[in-house]
Amino acid sequence: MLLAIVVASFWLTRLSERQFDEVVAARETRSAAADLLSLAQDAETGQRGYLLSRDVAYLGPYMNAVSRFDTTLQRLKETVGATDATRSEFNRLEGALRSKLAELAQVVALAERGAWEEAIAAVRQGPGRDLMDEARAGLSAILSQSEQRLQHAIAGQEAASARLRWTIVAGAVALILFAVAAFWTIARYTREISAARNEVAALNVGLEQRVQQRTEALTRANEEIQRFAYIVTHDLRAPLVNIMGFTSELEATAAPIKAYFEAGSSAAPAALEEASTAVNVDLPEAISFIRSSTRKMDGLINAILKISREGKRVLRAEAIDLPATLEAAAAAVHHQATESSESGGGVIVECQPLKIRTDRLSMEQVLGNLLDNAIKYRSPKRPLKVVMRGRREKSGWVVVEFEDNGRGISPADHERIFELFRRSGTQDMPGEGIGLAHVRTIVRNLGGDITVSSELDVGTTFTILLPPDLGAVQRSSTT
Known part of the structure; x- marks a missing residue:
């Protein structure tokens, strides 16, 4: 763009210079033609004054015109133009002027010899007036043509100047736009670099956390x-x-x-x-x-x-609507959960709208096991109430909570209940002690973890932490 502006400016400047040269040439032609016409008129006026007054002082304009004639004629010839028609017209004009000067010189010579009557008769009868009219017409034509050339050259110069101004303005605007675009590009690139650095830093931190999590x-x-x-x-x-x-x-x-x-x-x-x-x-x-x-x-x-x-078992990650999945699990045990419950009991789902990608069968097994345990170990002192909650953490991970008002679990058994073949509390229900161990195995296969908080005779809350995308966990585990 800068190169185009420079080239255009140079070309328009040269065009303006040519138009200016044309203006100068037209003015010079007009000036030379006017001077030549003035000299012819001065020579004729001096001749007439000398004949009328017979005073040599009146020959001053004549002599001055004659002395400057050749110089002025040559100046006009150099500026008048170079076409054949122009040369032909100039040649006729030059012949008429020189003939007029010769006629004037002849008359003046007669007067200087004292032949006044003969000189006056020559003026009256000679071709002087016709020659002067022809010279005046030729010079007027040159003046008219030079004026047209001058106006045309001035118009061309103004147009070239206007184009140069607009080129400069447009170029300046274009350069400003390019500068703005360059600044925006550099700023965006800088932001991307900064974002990439932050992402790398976050990935490093995340990598350290994942290494720590994997180690744990x-x-x-x-x-x-x-x-x-x-x-x-x-x-x-x-x-x-x-x-x-x-x-x-x-x-x-x-x-x-x-x-x-x-x-x-x-x-x-x-x-x-x-x-x-x-x-x-x-x-x-x-x-x-x-x-x-x-x-x-x-x-x-x-x-x-x-x-x-x-x-x-091969896990298949698919999009799962978590609220709908919790509702389906609650509906499957609705009869068992509400058969002895009063109003306000049963299984309640409190989950914000969210979707995760995980293995559907594994998710259903986890929900079914936890609901079966909540129903199996309900407290005989109060109607069963189970609340299932789901939410997404700021970190992106998904939390699912199962809160019941059952018998509760002793603090000493909070970790023991996840061990194989281990059970807690009074063994008045059938079981082999593999349900929660199975649940924890499934949850960890899904890339998450399960914890428990409980108080005897108050209730138990199981908290499941799951990644939002099992596929990402599987890809991470293979790299």
Whole structure:
């Protein structure tokens, strides 16, 4: 743009200079033509005055005109133009002027010799007037043409000057606009750099937080593995010890039976009674205890397999309307929650409109388990009331709270209830102690965590913290 402005300004300046030169040339032509016409008139006037007064003093204008004639004529010739028509007109004008000067000189010469009457007769009869009229007409034409050239050149100069002014103004405006655009671009680029730096700083902080969270999660997982190993070895060892003990008892029970059959008909009544006791009492009891221990082992193994399968299941992130999901979970247990509740009881949903991307099946399992526990461990002293709340934190994470007015959990058991095969409080309800352990496994698979706060005989609140997008968590875990 600057180059275009410079080129345009230079061209318009040169055009203005050419128009100015044309103005000067037209003025010079007009001035030379006017001077030449004035000289011709002065020469003729001097001649006439000299003839009338016969005083040599009147020849002053004539002599002055004659002395300046050639110089003025040459000046006019240089400025008059270069076309063929102009040269032809100038040649006719020059011939008429020179003929007029020759006629004037002839008359003056006659007068100087004293032939006054002859000189006056030459003026009256000679071609002097026609030559003067022709010269005056030619010079008038040149004056008219030069005036037109002058007006045209002035108009062209004014137009070139106006264009130059507008070019400068437009160029200045364009440069200002470019400067503003450049400033805006630089400012935006600076803001983007600043935002990028802030984002990098935030990412660094977030990375440190994620590393800390991952470290804490790995620590918790390691602790859980250790507890899990202890629980598995302890809980599986107990039924195995029972099986081993009652197997030894079976061996001991077989001894009197064998002795009775070996004695045959000669067996003593005491041997018969001992064998009968072993068959009817000791043997069924041992088999019953062995069967009970194997059932317990089978339940423990199935629970372990259930949690193991949950950890291996492929999670599918999809958009979930959280309020609608909570309402659906509440509707599924509505009958159980309200069968003994009075007005104001049951399951209440208080959730702001929000959507998250997570695994729908896992979310439904978590909600179902927590609602089943709230219904199962309701307080007999008051109607059941469960409030499910959902909100989005400033950090973007989603918080889901389950608040009930049930029996409550002892502070010492707040962490213990999430362990496998562990239960809290009075064991008057059926269960294996895997529900909350399963819930925590699911929540952590979703990239979140679950905590509990409770007071005995007041109620319990489970707080679930979930990421807004499971897909982002999965991508982060793979990088």
